[in-house]
Amino acid sequence: MNKQMSPADVVSQIKDGMTIGIGGWGPRRKPMALIREILRSDLKDLTIVAYGGADVGMLCAAGKVKKVVFAFVSLDFIPLEPYFRKARQSGSIETFEIDEGMLLLGLRAAGWGMPFMPTQIGLGTDVIKVNKELKVIDSPYDDKEWVAMPALKLDVALLHADRADVRGVCQIKGPDMYMDEQMARAANKTFVSVEEIVETDFFAQGDESRYVFWERSLTTGVVHIPGGAHPTSCTPAYGFDVPHTKEYNASAKEGGFEAYADKYINGKTEAQYQELVGGLDAIKAIPLPVY
Amino acid sequence: MTTVAKDYTLAELMIVQAAEVFRNDGEVLATGIGVLPRLGASLAMKTFNQDLMMTDSEAYLLSEPNPISGRKSHEGQKSETWMGFSRIFDNVWSRKRHAMIGPTQIDKFGQANISALGGTYEQPKIQMLGVRGLPGNSISHANSFFVPSHNTRVFVEGECDLVNSIGYNPERLPKGYVMEDIDIRVILTDLCVLNFKGPNFQIGLQSVHPGITVEQVVAATGFELFIPENVPTTEAPTEEQLEIIRGLDPQDWRSKQLKDNPPGDRS
Numbered sequence: 049m050n051k052q053m054s055p056a057d058v059v060s061q062i063k064d065g066m067t068i069g070i071g072g073w074g075p076r077r078k079p080m081a082l083i084r085e086i087l088r089s090d091l092k093d094l095t096i097v098a099y100g101g102a103d104v105g106m107l108c109a110a111g112k113v114k115k116v117v118f119a120f121v122s123l124d125f126i127p128l129e130p131y132f133r134k135a136r137q138s139g140s141i142e143t144f145e146i147d148e149g150m151l152l153l154g155l156r157a158a159g160w161g162m163p164f165m166p167t168q169i170g171l172g173t174d175v176i177k178v179n180k181e182l183k184v185i186d187s188p189y190d191d192k193e194w195v196a197m198p199a200l201k202l203d204v205a206l207l208h209a210d211r212a213d214v215r216g217v218c219q220i221k222g223p224d225m226y227m228d229e230q231m232a233r234a235a236n237k238t239f240v241s242v243e244e245i246v247e248t249d250f251f252a253q254g255d256e257s258r259y260v261f262w263e264r265s266l267t268t269g270v271v272h273i274p275g276g277a278h279p280t281s282c283t284p285a286y287g288f289d290v291p292h293t294k295e296y297n298a299s300a301k302e303g304g305f306e307a308y309a310d311k312y313i314n315g316k317t318e319a320q321y322q323e324l325v326g327g328l329d330a331i332k333a334i335p336l337p338v339y
Numbered sequence: 340m341t342t343v344a345k346d347y348t349l350a351e352l353m354i355v356q357a358a359e360v361f362r363n364d365g366e367v368l369a370t371g372i373g374v375l376p377r378l379g380a381s382l383a384m385k386t387f388n389q390d391l392m393m394t395d396s397e398a399y400l401l402s403e404p405n406p407i408s409g410r411k412s413h414e415g416q417k418s419e420t421w422m423g424f425s426r427i428f429d430n431v432w433s434r435k436r437h438a439m440i441g442p443t444q445i446d447k448f449g450q451a452n453i454s455a456l457g458g459t460y461e462q463p464k465i466q467m468l469g470v471r472g473l474p475g476n477s478i479s480h481a482n483s484f485f486v487p488s489h490n491t492r493v494f495v496e497g498e499c500d501l502v503n504s505i506g507y508n509p510e511r512l513p514k515g516y517v518m519e520d521i522d523i524r525v526i527l528t529d530l531c532v533l534n535f536k537g538p539n540f541q542i543g544l545q546s547v548h549p550g551i552t553v554e555q556v557v558a559a560t561g562f563e564l565f566i567p568e569n570v571p572t573t574e575a576p577t578e579e580q581l582e583i584i585r586g587l588d589p590q591d592w593r594s595k596q597l598k599d600n601p602p603g604d605r606s
Contacts, residue, residue: 073424118469119469119470119471119472120468120469120470120471121468121469122468122469127467127468128466128467128468132466133465133466136455136462136463136466137458137462137463137464137465137466138462139459139461139462145454145469145470146470146474147470147471147472147473147474147475148424148428148471148472148475149428149431149432149472149475150474150475152425152428168478168479168513169474169475169478169479170474171474171478171505171513171516172477172478172502172504172505172506172508172511172512172513172516172521173450173470173473173474173477173502173503173504173505173511174460174501174502174503175470175474175503178460178501184513190515191514191515192513192514192515192516193513193514193515223397223398223399223421223423224397224398224423224424225423225425226423226424226425227424227425230425336412336413338410338411338412338413339395339396339397339405339413
């Protein structure tokens with residue numbers, strides 16, 4: 049089976065109103081080229097589930113988002129995401145704001161075919177007050193109350209990985225897979241952009257198969273986009289682009305997202321985007337962050 | 340033998356006090372978010388609680404804390420196991436952790452907020468980070484707070500604008516829980532050390548930093564504090580502690596964390 053496809057093929061399988069899970073964490077290993085393809089499309093009314101960064105901010109700024117399911121939206125070295133902030137402060141998006149671990153539990157519930165996962169997280173806080181869809185239930189086994197974290201079923205998961213074969217075996221070589229494999233498991237369809245396409249035998253070498261975190265039956269499509277996580281990081285290939293992210297952040301104060309998108313995204317191919325940010329070699333030369 | 344330091348900054352005093360909160364924790368994951376709390380946790384692990392566990396702030400547990408500044412890569416660090424985000428949650432839910440974070444708001448119940456300020460929930464005046472891991476941390480394991488600027492905007496009069504973490508609030512106590520299930524230890528500020536040892540877990544003064552008066556603390560706090568009869572002065576760092584701190588922060592990032600980098604003794 050050959051699952052290789054183009055970014056346009058991916059977007060053609062996404063419909064208005066769908067729930068989209070986006071992999072990565074804050075400014076790390078986001079499928080940004082696929083996000084840019086959505087930004088160029090007519091898609092709207094999306095529900096986004098993410099450990100959010102500029103992916104969520106850009107989609108909000110472009111009016112693609114109806115609702116965000118989140119624990120945080122942050123650029124990390126710039127703590128607050130400027131366009132997510134604008135969207136919240138203008139009251140233009142619905143939210144389901146939950147703890148980072150609850151988000152994981154919701155994805156696991158969806159992946160395991162369960163309606164909810166019981167957890168104590170959220171008790172005693174406004175999380176159980178402001179989220180009307182979140183129920184607190186009694187336990188059949190003890191006298192405590194528990195939060196029933198509902199399954200976060202995804203229509204589509206969008207992920208970025210280091211490499212894959214065309215059959216959908218995807219490898220993450222960075223130090224953390226974040227919740228990407230949970231997203232793949234929670235989704236009806238999973239599309240993965242990758243730095244590199246390799247032959248299947250690649251995974252038979254050494255311990256390469258140890259860095260494959262979900263089985264290929266969960267991968268619907270593979271998109272070859274080297275540098276496709278830019279301006280987020282794809283450790284060990286490249287770090288996050290701090291100057292570019294600062295420019296993006298500054299655009300919220302002056303010029304607005306429209307100006308940023310006109311300069312880098314609207315009417316431009318991914319190849320043109322990469323040229324505008326210095327070229328693929330420059331992306332691959334961005335140093336890794338040291339914490 | 341230890342020698343009490345004569346010349347030290349407030350940041351260094353706060354690092355040592357941040358270390359103190361982890362002293363009797365035993366073998367738990369010490370998470371200090373921000374330069375000074377992380378240096379505090381690292382100092383504790385290098386001195387009086389070598390059983391502590393610590394991450395590289397990326398995806399590994401370390402047998403020895405990384406210096407916070409002066410490193411160009413993660414190469415050569417003393418990794419002992421993988422500790423990606425999903426395993427962090429497993430650790431949180433196993434309760435073997437003590438986190439020190441810096442909330443934007445803290446109320447008289449020890450409830451905290453880093454998510455949003457003002458307006459309505461649907462349309463806040465200022466959107467911040469989101470609740471992040473606070474709901475889970477607060478009900479799962481020990482927590483302490485770090486406040487680099489003690490004032491009435493942080494220590495609010497009523498409840499936090501959005502209650503992100505469970506505190507000692509009888510009105511919000513979940514069914515089947517008792518107050519003792521909640522474990523908030525210390526609030527370390529630039530003026531003092533607070534704890535929850537007043538009557539009914541009321542926030543009280545543990546010590547005031549050198550040159551700071553009880554009245555200053557009271558004036559900068561939006562709710563009533565429990566003031567014991569004798570409020571000691573926060574202990575100064577030792578020369579030995581300062582030496583270790585310099586090793587953990589060779590580029591002196593600590594001097595940039597507090598406005599104007601005040602001296603430790605402000606009398």
